[in-house]
Amino acid sequence: MASRIGKNLRTRALKRATQRWSTLADDAPTMRMSMLRQLRNRARALRHQLDRFLFAADARLTLPMIGPNAIQTPLHTDWSYRPEVWRGPLAQQGLVAVRSRSQLGEEVVLHHDCKISELTLRQIRNTREDDLAPFGLRLDVFRFDGSFLALSIELPVDAVEGLQRRHILRLSCVAEMEKPLEIFARLNIRHGPNTEQVVRELPLSEDEVWVEFDLAYTKLNEKRVERMWVELILEGAEMNQIVLRDITLSRRPRAEL
Structure with a gap:
């Protein structure tokens, strides 16, 4: 009974909130500027929370049966991740005539130096x-x-929490393309004022496409690690369509000798 009453109260509260914002939207063209500015800030904060809810809800309701967090990882993996573009629906799902440093979602950014952009990016x-x-x-x-x-x-x-030079990072990829090209993966780790960079070429001709970055060969300062990002560098991409079906990353400690 208590749960039913709580559910009814939540339903009524959401209905009243929807009606309230519908009325405010109707009044916006003639609203006082001071009030309009205040409500705009509230609306933006509300939209952020709604986008978060829709991302989680759509991800759960539109998954393949195996689920979005199913990641094939090596033995002894202590961290794994599938970026949000491959994990759930974005509020903005596509960009056309993409400018350099354009962002899709919270994590993916496209970089190029074209004078005229004839690029499209879409989830x-x-x-x-x-x-x-x-x-x-x-x-x-x-x-x-x-x-x-x-x-x-x-x-x-x-x-990067607990990241050490004894770690090996793996990037796995499922990619399709209209014609052959080269893709290089560059791992970047910021530690203090320095950034470690390790580059590997993705073996696109293999059935399983993955590369590993062994941090033992870097000068990583384990006490000052701040952030980490990966760049996929595409060579010979003109007049081509590249579909990245999946990108996952994982981390595991190297076996002790």
Whole structure:
């Protein structure tokens, strides 16, 4: 009984809130400027919370059966992650004539030096039976007059918590393209004023596409690690469509000798 009453109260509260904002939207064209400015700030804060709710709700309601957090990882993995573009629906799902440093979602940024952008970037829905990720990312490249093209993926704070030089990081990728090209993965780790960078080429001709970054060969200052991000550098992408069906990252300690 108590749960039913609570559910009814929540339903009524949400209904009243919807009606209230509907009335405010009708009144906005003639509202006093001071009140309009105040309510605009409240509306933006509300929209942020609504976007968070929709991201979580849509992710749970539109997943492949295996779920969005199903990640194939090596033995002894102590951290793994699938970035949000591949994990759940974004509020803004596509960009056209993409300018350099344009952001899609909270984590993905496209970098290039084209004078005229003929690039499109769009989140798509994965529907194949063997897809583990609910969503994919499609990049269409038409005429390309630049010298570089890269996708940057910002990783969460917990990616660097406890990070040590004894760790090995793995990046796994499921990619499709209209014609062959080269993709290089560059791992960036900011520690203090310095940034460690490790580059690997993705073996796109293999059935399982993954690369590993062994931090033992870096000069990483374990006590000053601040952030980590990955860049996918695309070579020869002109007049091509690249679909990244899935991107996952994982971390494990190296076996002790």
